[in-house]
Each structure stands twice: as C-alpha cells, then as structure tokens.
Amino acid sequence: MIFAAGLGTRLxxxxxxSPKALAEVNGKSLLEHNVRYLQRWGIYDVVINVHHxxxxxxxxxxxxxxxxxxxxxxxETDSLLETGGGLLKAAKFFEGETAFVVMNVDILTNLDLxxxxxxxxxxxxxxxxxxxxxxxxxxxLFNSELQLCGWTNNKTxxxxxxxxxxxxxxxxxSGVQVLSPDVLQHMPxxxxxxxxxxxxxxxxxxxxxxxDHSGNLFIDVGKPGSVEQAEYLFS
Numbered sequence: 433m434i435f436a437a438g439l440g441t442r443l444x445x446x447x448x449x450s451p452k453a454l455a456e457v458n459g460k461s462l463l464e465h466n467v468r469y470l471q472r473w474g475i476y477d478v479v480i481n482v483h484h485x486x487x488x489x490x491x492x493x494x495x496x497x498x499x500x501x502x503x504x505x506x507x508e509t510d511s512l513l514e515t516g517g518g519l520l521k522a523a524k525f526f527e528g529e530t531a532f533v534v535m536n537v538d539i540l541t542n543l544d545l546x547x548x549x550x551x552x553x554x555x556x557x558x559x560x561x562x563x564x565x566x567x568x569x570x571x572x573l574f575n576s577e578l579q580l581c582g583w584t585n586n587k588t589x590x591x592x593x594x595x596x597x598x599x600x601x602x603x604x605x606s607g608v609q610v611l612s613p614d615v616l617q618h619m620p621x622x623x624x625x626x627x628x629x630x631x632x633x634x635x636x637x638x639x640x641x642x643x644d645h646s647g648n649l650f651i652d653v654g655k656p657g658s659v660e661q662a663e664y665l666f667s
Contacts, residue, residue, distance in 0.1 A: 433522055434466055435515055436537040437483035437508045442654040443538075451485040453537045454492060455653065457662045461492065462537050462653060465666070467499040473545040475533060479525045481506040481518045516625040523616050536607035540666050542649040543608060551643055552610040558634055560610045563603035563642040564650060571602035572631075572642065580640040583628055594635035603642055606650055610643075 440452030447455075453463040460468075467478060478501050482489050486509045493503050506522040513521055519534060526532045531552055533545065543562055552560035561580070563572060573582035575597040582593035582600060609627075619633055631640055651662050 433479040433481070433506075433519065433525075433532065433534045434463070434470075434537050435481055435518060435534070436463060436489060437481040437486075437512055437518055438538075439484050439512070440538070443656065446656065447484065449485075451482075451489055452653075453480075453489055454485075455538075455659060457540065457653065457659060458667060462540070463489065463492065464496070464499050465540060466535060466537055467501050467503075469541075469545075470533065470535075471499075471501060473549070476501045477504075478502070479504045479506055479522050480537075481508050481513075481522060483508040483512045511624070513624050515627040516621060516630045517623055519627065519630075520616060520621070523613070526613050529613060531610055531612050534609050534611055538653045539607040540649075540651050540653060540662055541606060541608065541645075543606065543645045544648075545608070548608070548643045548645070549610050551641075552612075555639070555641060557639045557641045558612050558615040559631060559640040560643050561631070561640065562606040562608040562645055564606055564644070564648070565646045566604045566650075568604035570605075572605055573597075573600040573602055574642045575600055578642040578644065580631060580635040580642065582635075583632055592632055594632045603644065606645065607652070615640075 436453040440447035443452045454461045480503060482505055504525055569587050570585050575581050581595050581597040584591045615634055649665055651665055653659060653662050
C-alpha cells in the first residue's frame with residue numbers, strides 16, 4: 433500500500449493545485465518512483481489511498497496504465513483518515529496475505545526491501561519498521577534487540593512508552609513497513625488515527641521490530657527544497 437492521500441502542506445505552493453504524489457523528481461512523479469520501486473522487489477499489486485486532488489491521481493494512473501502494476505484505489509475523498517485510519521479502511525484488500533508492505537508516497541530510498549521482507553517473515557513480529565539513526569523531530573524507541581518500546585517527540589518532550597526497557601535507543605522512522613494482517617486485530621481505534629497509535633498499542637503485548645537501514649540513501653520529499661536534493665540523490 434502507498435499512502436498518497438495527504439494534503440502535502442509542506443510542499444506548498446505545489447499542493448495548492450496538485451497532490452504531493454504527483455510532484456516530480458527527475459521527470460517522474462513520486463507515485464511512479466514508488467510504484468516502480470515496489471516492482472523491483474516483485475510487488476505488482478498495489479493499493480493507493482487518495483483524498484487531496486484524488487481525481488488527478490486516478491487520471492495519472494489511467495494515463496500510464498498503473499505504471500505497469502495492478503492498482504486498487506482506497507477512496508478517502510469524504511474524509512482524510514491519517515495513516516492508521518487509512519490502513520484500517522484498506523484492510524479488506526490484505527485479507528489472506530501472509531504479509532504486506534506499506535509506504536509513504538513522499539519518501540525515496542534505496543532500502544533493500546527484499547532483505548527487510550525476509551527479516552519480517554523469519555521473525556515472530558506483527559510489524560517490521562524501517563528505521564535509521566538520523567536526526568528527526570520524532571523518534572521511535574527500541575531496546576537492544578530492536579523491539580519497539582516507545583516513541584518521543586523531540587520538540588515537545590512528549591514520551592510514550594509501550595513496554596518497560598532498561599535502556600532504549602532512538603531511531604527515525606523511514607515511512608516503510610512490512611506488516612502482518614494481525615496487526616489490525618484487537619485494537620481500540622476507528623476512524624481517523626495514526627500508525628504511531630496503532631504500533632504503540634500493539635507493542636505493549638506483541639513484538640514489533642525495527643529494521644535498521646542506516647547508511648542507505650533516504651529523503652523525505654516534504655518541501656520544495658527537498659525536491660532538488662532528491663533529484664541529485666536519485667538521478
């Protein structure tokens with residue numbers, strides 16, 4: 433699943449008239465970059481959620497025949513549900529799957545997704561989160577075995593712990609995750625909510641792990657200046 437529903441406020445003024453998913457890096461939209469990224473790892477069935485300028489995304493997918501993938505739209509035009517709510521709304525598309533990949537449309541990376549999927553499938557975990565040791569306004573907190581224990585907002589000082597740990601290390605989330613369908617079971621959330629809420633809830637009684645890909649190329653294409661940087665990194 434590719435999250436493409438967001439308002440993209442950090443990418444204004446482009447997102448005043450277009451969805452951030454269609455912002456271009458070296459002549460290709462972020463959406464195309466990530467559909468083709470998934471293809472490199474053998475993933476051709478993709479769910480894309482839409483809200484902001486949803487019809488433009490539908491039109492682009494129609495014009496380019498889904499960039500060669502089988503695309504299913506999860507329509508959030510009536511109400512933007514954030515990441516957790518968006519995933520829950522699309523849950524029916526993942527029934528019967530052993531695992532599935534979820535990623536944000538506005539990130540570009542050369543993360544070895546195949547290795548990450550293998551790590552998820554070989555471990556007894558509900559979710560495997562791609563993380564890096566880098567500066568960020570928010571961090572997930574992991575113990576020495578890279579089990580998710582908590583989350584912190586470095587700007588406000590807010591800290592939320594899901595499980596007790598003698599020592600935790602902060603890692604920045606890269607917006608890519610491999611999930612087991614059971615991650616959506618037995619949770620108290622409906623409507624609009626964040627994946628952070630879901631992961632912290634599940635981490636209290638289940639194993640969720642980080643996948644450290646520090647050293648890989650990574651950029652959050654969140655504002656105009658980052659587009660130029662992305663064009664240099666992913667030329």
